[in-house]
Each structure stands twice: as C-alpha cells, then as structure tokens.
Amino acid sequence: MWILLSIFCSLAFGLAGFMMKVSSAKKGSHTTLLFGLYVTGTLGFLGYLLVTGEWDTSPIVWIAGLIIGFGSIAGNILFMKALDRGPASLTSPIINSNILFIVIMSVIFYNERLSLTESIGVGLLVLAIFIIPIDPNENLRIRNKTWYLYVFTAMILFFLRTGGLKITEELDRSNSMILFISYSMGVIWFAIDSLYKRGTLGSAKAIKVGWIWGLSSGIFSFAGMQAYTLALRDGPASIVSPIFATNSLVVALLSILVYKERLSPFQKLALVLLAVGLVTIRL
Numbered sequence: 001m002w003i004l005l006s007i008f009c010s011l012a013f014g015l016a017g018f019m020m021k022v023s024s025a026k027k028g029s030h031t032t033l034l035f036g037l038y039v040t041g042t043l044g045f046l047g048y049l050l051v052t053g054e055w056d057t058s059p060i061v062w063i064a065g066l067i068i069g070f071g072s073i074a075g076n077i078l079f080m081k082a083l084d085r086g087p088a089s090l091t092s093p094i095i096n097s098n099i100l101f102i103v104i105m106s107v108i109f110y111n112e113r114l115s116l117t118e119s120i121g122v123g124l125l126v127l128a129i130f131i132i133p134i135d136p137n138e139n140l141r142i143r144n145k146t147w148y149l150y151v152f153t154a155m156i157l158f159f160l161r162t163g164g165l166k167i168t169e170e171l172d173r174s175n176s177m178i179l180f181i182s183y184s185m186g187v188i189w190f191a192i193d194s195l196y197k198r199g200t201l202g203s204a205k206a207i208k209v210g211w212i213w214g215l216s217s218g219i220f221s222f223a224g225m226q227a228y229t230l231a232l233r234d235g236p237a238s239i240v241s242p243i244f245a246t247n248s249l250v251v252a253l254l255s256i257l258v259y260k261e262r263l264s265p266f267q268k269l270a271l272v273l274l275a276v277g278l279v280t281i282r283l
Contacts, residue, residue: 002235005227006243013224014250019217020080021088021255028209029202030080031193036214037076037221038186044222045180056174064168065181071160073186078154085147088255093129093248094151098159099241100126102166106238110170114238117280124277125242128249128270162244165229166237175229183222242277249274 016037023033049055075095082091103122106112114122161182165175194201201207224247231240249270 002231002233002240003243005231006235006240009224009227009231009244010247011224011250012220012227012247013244014247014254016217016220016224017079017092017247017251018088018254018258019213019220020076021083021251022258023210023213023217024080024083025259026209026213027202027206028213029206030077030210031190031197031201032207032210033214033217034073034076034080034186035190035194036211036216037218038073038183038190040215040218041222041225042180042183042187044219044226045176045183048176048226049180052176054174054176056177058173060171061168061173061177062181064164064173065178066185068161068164068168068178069182069185071157071164072182073189075154075157075161078150078157082147082150082154085150088251088259091147091151092251095155095158096245096248097126097129098155098162099129099245101159102163102241103238105163106166106236106241110166110237112236112238114236118239121277121280122239122242124273124280125246128273128277129242129245131266131270131273162228162241166232166241169229169232169237175232176226179225179229246274 020033020037024030079091079095082095103126107114165178168175168178202210224244228240228244231244
C-alpha cells in the first residue's frame, strides 16, 4: 500500500507544482497564489484531523511545525521566483534532488536497509532526477545566476520540510498535525504579506489568476503531503522520498506538453529510468 501512496503523492504534488507554473505563466500574483495554496491546504489537514482525531499539541510538534513550515513557505517563495527565470522542466527536478540527502540520512541515522533490487530502483530514480536538467545542445541552459541561487537555496529549504517529516515520523509524532501547523503558518504569513503589499499585488486579473490556481494547487498539495506522511508510516524514507521526488517529472512532462518546453534526449532517458526504477523497487 505504501508504494501506491508514494506514487499517488508524486502525481498529486506534481499537479500542484504544475498549477504553480501555470499561474506564473499567466502572470498571476505570487502572493495570492501561495496564500490560496496554504488556505486550501490548511483546510484539508484540518478536515483530516477532525475525522481521525490525530491532535497532538506537544511542544516538539509545535517546534517541528514551525521549522517545517518555514522550509515550505520560504522554499515555495524561491520556487516561484525561479520559475520566473527558468523553465519548470529544469527548476523542479533540480530542487527535488534534495531527496538524496534524505536517503543518506535514512540509511546512516535510521539504519534503513535496502535489498539489491530496491537499491537499484532507488538509484535509477535518483539518476532520472539528476539527468533531467542535462541538455547536450545547451538550448535550455540557464545563464541567469540569480536562478541558480534561488534553486539551490530552495533545495535546502525543502529538505527541511521532507527530511523533517522523516525525523518527526521516527519520533512517533503526528505529521498531519505538524503539517496543519505548517500550512496555518503559511496562511498567516501570506495574509500579512497581502496586507503589506496591498496596492502592489498586481492587476485585478493577476490577483484573480493567483487565487484560482493557488486554491486549486492547495488541494493537490494537501493530498500529496498527506499521502507522503501515510507512506512514511509503513515504508522506508529511502524509497518513499525518491518516489515522491519524481513529482518533478510530472511537472516536466506537463510543462513540455502544455508549454512546448523541449524534451531533450536525456529527459526522454529520464522517463525510461523512472519507469524501470519504479518497477524494480516493486520486485
């Protein structure tokens, strides 16, 4: 079941990431986009907690929620800035390469052991994520140095989120509660930011576009992160995280199909490695 949940969270989070790309392409307001994302995401986790009763208000949960929330919020802000300066088919995969740190952490600190086929499968997934940005003809090469700063800083910040959830899962804490706190923090953050930037958020159309795609992406963001937390309960992070990180391939594929971002030979190879890797892990 955790394999299916991992694949589902990849698809759901990939759709959320692509919707953020759509908003950026349509010149939507970044602030209202992220405000909307955290609003529906928070409501999703609130509903889940009301149904399951997984309330946990211990100090460590609040501290973890704030740290993971900061990683998520700051990471998303930089992700949106990077999308303004480079194609999603490059930006998303590079940021998601932070899962290599999670695999290393899980093996070294939590003694996770992978079988030979699982190791091969994880290796293929990681390789697929790393080679997506490669373009032998350099037609997609990014020359904006600020883009690199945004991407690699976002990669570290998102490690706080996904890696942090692995740590709190090992501490037997409710990750759903932690994510509820994190997303609520996002609502407060962008509510204040909206008031602060009132009058400078952009045109009425930009604000509307941001809200529409933000509220929509928040639904899939909640679904993806909730599936990720459930997968971590039964499955090893050294496998769950690489599968989750393949959401970058979903973003890349949709960006290629909708916005005609070119598919290089290496990106085609990445898709093959992805399929083989997922099958190998399941053997």
